[in-house]
Amino acid sequence: MLSPNDLAAVWLTVQLAGLTTVLLLALGTPVAWWLARTPSKLKGLVGSVVTLPLVLPPAVLGFYLLVLMGPQGPVGQLTQALGLGLLPFTFAGLVVASCLYSMPFVIQPLQQAFAAIGRAPMEAAATLRASPLDAFFTVALPLARPGFITAAVLGFAHTVGEFGVVLMIGGNIPGKTQVLSMAIYNHVEAMEYDNAHWLAGGMLVFSFAVLLLLNSRGWNRSS
DSSP states (O other): OOOHHHHHHHHHHHHHHHHHHHHHHHHHHHHHHHHHHOOOTTHHHHHHHHHHHHHSOHHHHHHHHHHHHSTTSHHHHHHHHTTOOOOTTSHHHHHHHHHHHHHHHHHHHHHHHHHHHOSHHHHHHHHTTOOHHHHIIIIIHHHTHHHHHHHHHHHHHHHHTOOHHHHHHHTTOTTTTOOHHHHHHHHHHTTOHHHHHHHHHHHHHHHHHHHHHHHOHHHHHHO
8 A cells, every 4th residue: 555655755746747737838838839830940959959858868867957956056056046045856946857858748749739730720810800919829729729738648647757857856855856756766676566566556557548548539539
């Protein structure tokens, strides 16, 4: 059965994944819109930065975030000057790291959804004297709804499964930064396989449910 520490890790993971997903949808939407429609030569550079976490080892990303947010790093010095303290080994630090690590899993589906819309609907809205902002909210967003659903599901699921980044940035502090993947690692390290099975089995069922949801025909038709 799950111990109090395990339940705390599950709840912390849900909070982290939920907040990360919301922030990425809010911050990633304008980036995805720009990537889907811009003719700028900077598109390739920005797109590469967005997708970098897909190929960058999590430990490498976590290490450089730790340096940047540490006492001598520019981000760390800024947060200290603002009276916010240091981000490493805090929940806020986990949120920052998770947003960067899960970024491509949210922005790419949004970019693809916006690109699939094409320019005709927006041009039609412009002929009806809709401002670009009005057209975005009344035309583009409704048409891109399936992309938003996919982005939210993938962003949440990917954050739930994080290990290397959260280990580097958050450490393994029970009730504070110990997420589900770290709790499983602790049980395995202590050879508490029964406890590890409960948590790992739950993640396995969750992961399968996510894939089934995204790949089911009924889901596609309803989108």
